[in-house]
Amino acid sequence: MGRPPAKSPAAKPVPRLDRGVLPTLLGYALRRAQSAVFADFSATFSAAGEALTPGEFGLLVLVGRNAGLSQTALARALGIDRSTLVPILDRLQARGLLVRRRSPSDGRMHALALTSSGGEALARFTGLVKTHERRIGSRLSAAETRTLIGLLEKVRLGARSL
Template sequence: MATDEHPTPLESRLGYLLKHAQRRLADASAEALAPFGVDGHQLAVLVVLAGQEPLSQVEVAGRLGVDRTTMVSLIDGLEDRGLVERRRSPRDRRKNVVELTAAGEDCLRRGEQARREAERRFLAPLTEQEATELVRTLRRLVADGEGGGR
């Protein structure tokens, strides 16, 4: 068994650690979101749709980095559950926009609360300062990978 001072060779690899940390967090999030009938991908769609302006499926896909086919499937599932609705854009009649319904807003509010609680439990082994620093550092790595670094 490895310790912090003597990790196994695999536990010394960043990719291994990130993959397993992400898997644990994904499992915890899935469990927390199950009562609301959504998964993390669907909740992310609801988060994006909660913005100020109505968005098309293509715009939502772009913001989430998801291909169009996957986005259609995600939106179809959310629409079937009454969480979103498609309608013609008031600004451009050639495109449809997707908006949250009242049920979608409620699901988003409750799902986000459950997700935050799952993240807090996941980060519980860290001090508050360590958890904040971890999130800040990961944001920098993600932004740098998207061309937004230093």
């Protein structure tokens, strides 16, 4: 499938370009893997007629599991600015997946919560994520997957320059 067996002598040279040091770089491998995984995530959802990004999934899980979370706390957990979170919540709220309720104890805060339909959607999404995870981990044994997650965690901690 790479190229027509041996037909046209030099239809498309496909020069197999030189990547220099890149293949030895951890950051490069990470970036490429991340990109492929993101594409697989998107494809898995759109194939099921759903639309969601990994970030939105993480957000929904966090809100679903932590009742009455504030936007600032959520932004912190996601590692993004509070102002960045606003349009994301707007969209999710417009889709009817979550609501911003005024906190009774503190009039400044919004207590975030999934709607019932948001809860159902999250269950559905979680199923799709499991399918997706099965695919991206298909070339790894269960032990390798655990190892990988552990190593990624070490990288994350080592990178801390924030």
